[in-house]
Amino acid sequence: MIVNTTFDFLKELHQNNNREWFAENKKQYEVALQNSKLFFTEMNTELSKNDSIEKMNMFRIYRDVRFSKDKSPYKTNFGVSFSRTKPMLRGGYYLHIEPNNSFVGGGFWEPNKEDLLRIRKEFELDASEIRDIIADKNFKKMFGELMGEQLKTAPKGFDKEHSAIDLIRKKQFLVMRKFSDKEVLSNSFKDDVLATFLAMRPFFDYMSSVLTTNLNGESLY
Numbered sequence: 001m002i003v004n005t006t007f008d009f010l011k012e013l014h015q016n017n018n019r020e021w022f023a024e025n026k027k028q029y030e031v032a033l034q035n036s037k038l039f040f041t042e043m044n045t046e047l048s049k050n051d052s053i054e055k056m057n058m059f060r061i062y063r064d065v066r067f068s069k070d071k072s073p074y075k076t077n078f079g080v081s082f083s084r085t086k087p088m089l090r091g092g093y094y095l096h097i098e099p100n101n102s103f104v105g106g107g108f109w110e111p112n113k114e115d116l117l118r119i120r121k122e123f124e125l126d127a128s129e130i131r132d133i134i135a136d137k138n139f140k141k142m143f144g145e146l147m148g149e150q151l152k153t154a155p156k157g158f159d160k161e162h163s164a165i166d167l168i169r170k171k172q173f174l175v176m177r178k179f180s181d182k183e184v185l186s187n188s189f190k191d192d193v194l195a196t197f198l199a200m201r202p203f204f205d206y207m208s209s210v211l212t213t214n215l216n217g218e219s220l221y
Contacts, residue, residue, distance in 0.1 A: 002039055002097060002184050006032040010076050011099050017072040029061070036078040036097060039190070043095065044082060046194050051201065052085040077101070082197075084204065087221055090211050091204035093197050102184045104196040107148070107174035108207065115211055120155060120168045122210045127164035133202050139175075142199040148172025173207070175200060 009032040013022070022029065037058060044056045059079040065071045077098035084091055094105040111119065123130065133139060134146050150169040154160035158168050177196050183189060212220055 001187060001189060003035055004185060006035045006078070006097070007099050007181060007185065010078075010097075013074060014076040014099070017074055017076065019073055022074060033061075033078070036080075040078075040080040040095065042190060043080075043193060046190065047082055047093065047197055050194075050198055052089055053082050054085040055083045057081045057083070084208075088208065088212055089204070090208040091200065093200065095193060097184065099181055102179045102181070103176050104179070104193055105174060105176040106197070106200045107172070107203070109172055109174065111171075111173070116171065119173070119207070119210060120158065121215055123164045123167045124158060124162060125215060127167055129206060130167065130203075133206055136202070138199055139203070142177050142196055143175040146170075146173060146203075147176060148174040175203065 005028070009025070009028045012025070013029075016022075040056065040058055044053060047053055057080065059075070059081070061075050061078070063070075063073055063075055065073065077096055079094065079096045081095075082093040084093075091108065092106060096103050096105065108115075108119075146167075149171045151171065153169070154162070154165055155168065158165070162168060179189070179192070183192065186192075214220060
């Protein structure tokens, strides 16, 4: 489980985001890192029992500040992603641990041009299945609604009056569930995260089906 000392380190890092403080507190960082890594590895094991996971990627705490106005050298969170096994399974899971800003997320962050067009064409043809998925009681309880950046108007080649234009305009297809610090530090957090990940599966499986077939439903692989 995530322990208090991990949160304590991240809170202090938020207040002292500089290399001198970090160097002086390297041991505390290593303890917090190991706690997070252990928890993420346990999540990978549990998730892999329910889905085919190709890779777990724990993000480094060091920020790339080359093109950022914010020159703070460190992130104030621990994050990890779990990638499903391609090409047949699409979508990715993400877990973010940060005081007052912990969440589970997932979906399709930056679909390439071909995938985005294929998704939009599917919605244009028939949006009933995706609407059923995002209207499901468990989906709405966990995530509320489908999130992500979208165009202000219809993409080129699509009718702005189409009944599914609210979905067609999207450039990203994301879900997110936030957790309080108390929830993160509870004994049930691992089960809560897993349940949240599994609630994404109908959405992921639908999108995987779309992205591995043509508009006639014929497999591309």
